[in-house]
Amino acid sequence: TQDIEHSRSMIREAEKQPKRRHKHSDELEKKIQNHLTDSMKPPGADGDIWELFAEEGEMKIYRKELVEDGLICDPLKAVHSIGNVTAREMCHYFWDTDVRMEWEGTIESFRVIEVPEEFTTIIYQTHRRVWPSAQRDCLYLSSMVKVDNPPSVGDKIPHDTWIVCNFSVDHPEANPVSGCVRALIEIALICQTFITPPKDGGPITRDCLQCDIIYVANVNPGGWAPASVLRSIYKREYPKFLRRFTAYVQDKTRKLDI
Ligand code: 18C
16 A cells, blocks of 8 residues: 555656656657557568467457577467547556556556656566466556557548557666566557447447557566466466456446546
């Protein structure tokens, strides 16, 4: 509780400050640009070979098998589309640490250790241990940004586009939990709102909203983990996360103004 109060007060302080550049601004901008060009490409575009491993309705999750220095680092790409919510709402609930424990099932603890600018935090978190591997932690920057000129995908024109970009950084005040192996992450959630106005000219309601979602994750486990356990963990955890998080946002916003 003290940690959450401390995080909130840091975030409130940052909100009072004007937007400013910080140590990670250049890297953040570069990563966002890469997500907009590469991550937004539908799987299969440009001859990219993605293997579909989970499908539930509109949700499709793909992976590529990748082993680096003996560690399983399979890149993952998920595409989804859900009704009744906006891109900004989706990204807000994904970025906002106040509600993190309401939908994130893999975390044991987390702490915001710096707020370099409004809508950008640096977070240290520990994950639930998976037997027989060591517990994992990660330290990453998380930033939520509105995208003004998204690349066009197909012929649909989005009303708005938002991204949350998370990537590993170093920080002197991280105080790692002993025994944890540091996982390295590069994750993004990219959302676009599409609006179909009622044919009778009536007001726009939540029924008129469709939100297209792309979620990409590159996670390096940082140390040994048995391949079969690791792959079965992510095959279970990514669909669970997408199912749970999308339902959470739909439920949270149901009675709110758009
Ligand atoms: O994007 C998600 N959440 C964000 C907010 O927390 C943020 C976090 C990303 C963390 C990525 C994972 C880091 C290491 C994972 C440790 C294993 C946890 C498993 C616990 C199971 C109960 O961007 C939502 C992320 C949801 C899905 C996460 C599952 C990822 C599994 C990746 C495999 C790496 C495993 C290494 C452990 C070895 C186990 C044998």
